[in-house]
Amino acid sequence: MVVPRRLLQAGLLLGAALPCCTSRPPPYALDCALGAGADEARCAHVAEHQQVTRLELTGARELVLTAMSATRTATHLVVDATLQGGFRNPADQNLYLFLGEPTDGVPSRYALTADPQYAADLAYPVRTDLELPHRLDVRVGLMAPVMMGYTPQVYVRDPVRADAVGQDTGVILQVDGARVHVEVPLERYYALTGHPVPRTLGVTLATARDYVGFVDHLTVSALATGDTRPALPRAAEPVLYPSLDTRSHRFKNVTLKQADGVTRVELEMAAPIKDWAQTNLQFFFIPLPPATPSHVLQDAAHAVDLPYAWSWYCAVYSPQRLFCRASDGRDFTYDTAYAERKALSSLPGIHFRQTAPGRYQLESPTASIGAGPEGFALMVAAGRDGFGPTTFYGKPPTSNDRHPAVGPGETR
DSSP states (O other): OOOOOOOOOTTOOTTOOOTTSBOOOOSSSOSOEEETTOSEEEOSOHHHHOEEOOOOOOOGGGGOEEEEEEEEOSSEEEEEEEESSOSOOTTTEEEEEEEEOBOSSOOEEEESOSOTTTTTTOSSOOBOEEEESBOOOEEEEEOSSSOBTTBSEEESSOSSSOSEEGGGGOOEEEEETTEEEEEEEHHHHHHHHTSOOOSSEEEEEEEEETTTEEEEEEEEEEEOTTOEEEOOOOSSOOOOOOOOOGGGGSEEEEEEEEETTEEEEEEEESSOOOOGGGOEEEEEEEEESOOOOSSOEEOTTSOSEESSOOSEEEEEEETTEEEEEEOTTTOOOOOOOTTTOOOOOOOTTOEEEEEETTEEEEEEEGGGSOOBTTEEEEEEEEEOTTSOOSEEESSOOOTTOOOOOOOOOSOO
């Protein structure tokens, strides 16, 4: 939905805002703006206008596997597992099945991302890849405890684009508290590999915190038709990630500054960001006067409708991992899926840093942001990667605003 422009009296010009003073709301459906010729504006209505979504979080310990077994029938692989807690939260929990012929001491690997810098800036260890004692022929992503449009996901011919999703997979998933039951039609997916189902099959079940990393995994080896086998002893201890402090996703103050050809956005959060594994910041710069888009524009997670077209966008995945781009008024797409991306290019003149506990600053060349003749406005979001923003600020909320949870998948 496009938020209508709120026209106020012509004399209310933006940011002829006094330097070092709170900016007056501009004559558009926006809260945070720096007028042409102004050096600084402290944005208005940060506390009352930010839209906040309550996160449904679960402890990593719930995804520790306490038991697993696999059965192979003439047509299906059947896996039964018990979790320490339960597979109950589609916004925070994933399960993965990996199937393949056992290898003779030469393991295969699966990584959630091809980007080696993904875990570089995080405050705690994250397990982004697994060593499998079998080939990786078929991968089944169980992204929610019930069948939905985006889950299950089955990958055979391409590691990023699924061969089948949802009801089309033929996968059976049953969850009863801590117990998980999965059935996978083997012949159907091995036919896509161009090879018959192996005489014996290796099966690994892994659990993961969505968009963070693997928690635990167990393997059943050398499973022949008619066999039922328990899992081998675990090869690595579970990784117990800490819970997110959601206050670190709340905005306390937002200030815009320009000097010497550099535009700065200063943020003060309600608590310091200590968990970049579960935190992204997104900045949308809007030229003024703004252009109303011809179609609905949304944030990267397709959860929030944007009222105006942005000229410059920056995402901060961690202090050392930034992605920025101009729209040129035409292309409003976001970052490449992180499962496909191997690196993020350095961006000349663009910097992000913590200036004090809970205080952060993004710097961009002023020429890059695409300000208009009246200056520019800012909308900013904080949230978990792959999900709608926990907090969104920059436009007055309306009765039509919606902040739905988005279906988590495997790629950004």
